[in-house]
Amino acid sequence: MIDCAHYRRSLLADPGDPRPELRAHRAICPECAGYAARLLQFETRLGRALNLMVEAPPQLRRPDGQRRVFARRNWLTIAASLLLGAGVAAALWLAVPRPTLADDVVSHMAAEPQAWRRTDVPVPAPELRAVLRDAQLRLSPRAGLVTYANSCLFRGHRVPHFVVQGARGPVTVMILVHESVRAAMPFAEQGYRGVILPVPGHGALAVLTRGAHDDPAVVETAAKRLLAAIIWTG
Amino acid sequence: MNDQVRGGGKRARFQALCQSLRPDLLRFALWLSRDRALAEDVVQETLLRAWRAQDSLREEASAKPWLLTILRREYARCFERKRFATVDIDELIGAEAPSLGADEDAAEIGELRLALCKLPQEYREPLLLQVLMGCSTAEIAAQMRLSKAAVLTRLYRARRQLRALCREDTSMDPAE
Numbered sequence: 001m002i003d004c005a006h007y008r009r010s011l012l013a014d015p016g017d018p019r020p021e022l023r024a025h026r027a028i029c030p031e032c033a034g035y036a037a038r039l040l041q042f043e044t045r046l047g048r049a050l051n052l053m054v055e056a057p058p059q060l061r062r063p064d065g066q067r068r069v070f071a072r073r074n075w076l077t078i079a080a081s082l083l084l085g086a087g088v089a090a091a092l093w094l095a096v097p098r099p100t101l102a103d104d105v106v107s108h109m110a111a112e113p114q115a116w117r118r119t120d121v122p123v124p125a126p127e128l129r130a131v132l133r134d135a136q137l138r139l140s141p142r143a144g145l146v147t148y149a150n151s152c153l154f155r156g157h158r159v160p161h162f163v164v165q166g167a168r169g170p171v172t173v174m175i176l177v178h179e180s181v182r183a184a185m186p187f188a189e190q191g192y193r194g195v196i197l198p199v200p201g202h203g204a205l206a207v208l209t210r211g212a213h214d215d216p217a218v219v220e221t222a223a224k225r226l227l228a229a230i231i232w233t234g
Numbered sequence: 235m236n237d238q239v240r241g242g243g244k245r246a247r248f249q250a251l252c253q254s255l256r257p258d259l260l261r262f263a264l265w266l267s268r269d270r271a272l273a274e275d276v277v278q279e280t281l282l283r284a285w286r287a288q289d290s291l292r293e294e295a296s297a298k299p300w301l302l303t304i305l306r307r308e309y310a311r312c313f314e315r316k317r318f319a320t321v322d323i324d325e326l327i328g329a330e331a332p333s334l335g336a337d338e339d340a341a342e343i344g345e346l347r348l349a350l351c352k353l354p355q356e357y358r359e360p361l362l363l364q365v366l367m368g369c370s371t372a373e374i375a376a377q378m379r380l381s382k383a384a385v386l387t388r389l390y391r392a393r394r395q396l397r398a399l400c401r402e403d404t405s406m407d408p409a410e
Contacts, residue, residue: 005408012393012407013386014364014371035406039393042402043365049346050366052261188254188298190261191368210368217294 001025007032015043018118018169040113047110051190101179101196102187105206108154108161109172109192115148115163116170116210123149128162135160135175136234137202143229155179164226169209171222175230177203184220195223202232248288251297252281258367259305265362266309268351276312280305299373302363306377342400349399357392360385 002010007025010017015036026033109115123146131149132138137160139146147170148163160175176196181204185196194208207223259280263273283304284291291300350358363369363377374385397404 008406009390009408013390031406038403042393042397045342045346046365046396049343049350050261050265050362052264186250186254189257191258191366 004029004032008035011036011039015039015113016116023119044110044113047113047190048107051107051110101176101181102185102189102194104155105174105176105194105196105208106187106189106192108152108174109208109210110190112150112152112161115150115161115172117147118165118170119147120145120165122146123162131160131162132175134158135177135202136232137175138231138233140229140231143226166209166222168218171226172208173226174206175203176206179204184223186220193219195219197223197227199227205230245288247294248285248291251294252284252301255298255301256281259301262302262362262366263305263309265350265366266306266355266359272312276305276309279308279312283308298367299369299377302367302369302377345400346396349396352399353392353395357388357395360388361392361396364389 002021002025004025007022007029010019010022026036128146128149129138131151134151144164144166146162147165148161150161151158152161152174154161154174154176155178157178159177160173162173164171164173179196181196181198183198187194187196192208192210194206197205197207199205205223205227207219207226209219209222256277260273260277263276263280264270267273267276280301284301287304291297350361353361360374360378363374364371369377371382371385371389374380374389375382378385380388394404394407397407
């Protein structure tokens, strides 16, 4: 059994540490549970603080004459720009998501860190039903173990947000009934990897993982499996 | 013909992959350098080097650590070539002000960003890799050529210092 100092030290090093002994300590120590809750709030702010705009406002860009340019870089920069231009076209061809929708989904995830806990405690069935009811759907058992469910305000609408424990960690799902996408939209931002899938007649489905799940195929497979587990009731 | 099609498809996938990772790479470079122009240069150079060496990437799942390795090496190379006398902290933080204006905790986020800039590089970098890039402790250890224990110690110290700089209640933090 670990003590409070060990628990807090582990949490400060890695707030997402999934070790069962940490979970067990938190369950029996209200002080450490409170400490963990406050640290998670701090982590949420830290995530937001790190999420800088990557395009500088024009007035903050240096005039060309002042911009640092390294020797031998000119032609490389031009070549890189051309390659990136081609990259943008290819990315569009592959239907990379509108940044705003993917950005909004990721921002929402960062604001609910408690959803990412690795746990084997299921959400009570009535609670899950209530969350899913508004979007007129239910889940078949093959969706897996649902450990978090919330009806979240997203772009002005209440949408179901739930987490399924997968073999490689938690998988988060948002049912975006008020959005529409034309094709699967993979994205990777702020340590999250995800895909937004079109759901004809029912909007779109956003599925995200985070951490070591860097294989886009893993996320897409999880998304398709979850989509197949959804039973639409309206 | 089929080889050409396969090659074109592979290149398109690689471009899409780089494009999807570019925002986070740029954020990482920005926090590493605290200089937007330098960060943009480093990311451009990183993507160009990656493009040239794309055949050495065995699987897409390894793309992020692979690109991070190139980026960190390129940043170190730039830094060796020229020691930068100025740090554009105000520009870095100021650029975000319009997007934070509507948030009720904008002041706290601004304070946190300033604190991040003050954090020693040896602590800031593993924190960026963990929180921004989603790297595991093992991945950070591999990137920084440190033991896992050393990474955890640096992360622990990074959060302690950051919380103290932000005047968080650290009375319950464990002692060193």
